[in-house]
Amino acid sequence: MLLEKIIENVDLELISGDIQNKEIRTGYTSDLLSEVMSCGNSDLWITVQSHSNIVAVATIIGAKAMILVNGREYSQDTIEKAKEEDICLLKSKHNAFDITGKIYAMLQG
Amino acid sequence: MQCYRADFHIHSCLSPCADITMTPKQVAKELVEHHIDWAAITDHNSTRNLASFEAVFKASGIAFLAGIEIQTIEDIHVLGYFPTVECALRAGSEVEQALPEIRIDPEKNGYQLVVNPDDTFREMLLKPFGFPTRLTLDQTVDLIRFHNGLAVYAHVDKAMGVIVQLGLIPDEPKEMPCELYMPSKYKAYAGRLSTRTVLSSSDAHNLDSFSESKMMIRCHTRTFDEFRKALEKEDGREVMLCL
Secondary structure (H helix, E strand, O other): OEHHHHHHHOOOEEEEOOOOOOEOOOEEEOOOHHHHHOOOOOOEEEEOOOOOHHHHHHHHHOOOEEEEOOOOOOOHHHHHHHHHOOOEEEEOOOOHHHHHHHHHHHHHO | OEEEEEEOOEOOOOOOOOOOOOOHHHHHHHHHHOOOOEEEEOEEOEOOOHHHHHHHHHHOOOEEEEEEEEEOOOOOEEEEEEOOHHHHHHHHHHHHHOOOOOOOOHHHHOOOEEEOOOOOEEEEOOOOOOOOOOOOHHHHHHHHHHOOOEEEEOOOOOOOOHHHHHOOOOOOOOOOOEEOOOHHHHHHHHHHHOOOOEEOOOOEOOHHHOOOOOEEEEEOOOOHHHHHHHHOOHHHOEEEEOO
């Protein structure tokens, strides 16, 4: 499913990055970055962590986009690094359970 | 230059996860028995027991280093060391402001006791000292440095260490020293630690967890300034792990 379609249907705010032509097939939800690094490849990552290390970890797992939940904010440093790596940054005021559930249902449907 | 046996990560009866027997005289007795001659108290998010421990350690011939273990919003544990108890108290008071606005139940979460130098308890605190603060990693390091302190990543080889929480040690702050809980694991971590200064301490939460020191500090005297210079490897001073 295209990222554009997910954004149309789930309450997400685009912070930076290009949403065009990003195919999302898999996702992962976790805040422990060492665990995320060992999860294998994932197109989308949902987390509350906003430290700029999330960009390095997203690169390792091949994430095309990430969603920061619970109304947390990205630092400018994180936004700049994500632009360099072509990773789309999104955020939501909802919690990880709700966002994960909605997107999971869309991918399964 | 001298080599001092040091333990710079010890919890007192103020830490909710520590035993209530971690009182100044009891801890000093263990340190003397294990030939430690320089020690820090590093309670979770609090500095309120430092003055009592400083008095007793000094009387026992153990040089005292004022410390704290701050929990960041990412739940990374960061050790802060300060030139004086006064500096540490000011930093500690700011850390307390950043704790969640809840009260703990000592029966469930553990007792948090302010202690006098004679080992009697003065006050039981109900702030959630064992919880992460609202401070980001960067804000935590800035807070420690603003109060003239030194920041060290706690137990990078364990849960709540920076590597577990953030996957890798961030580039910034540059060259921040790291503590290894198991000095024997140094080889496994050497690549990630690179040129950083590495420390190792007991992280004692009860009287049974003291051992012979895990590190030696080579420097001139047992002062904060000499410790800082050892971290920076200045003029032959250094921190040496006991492997």
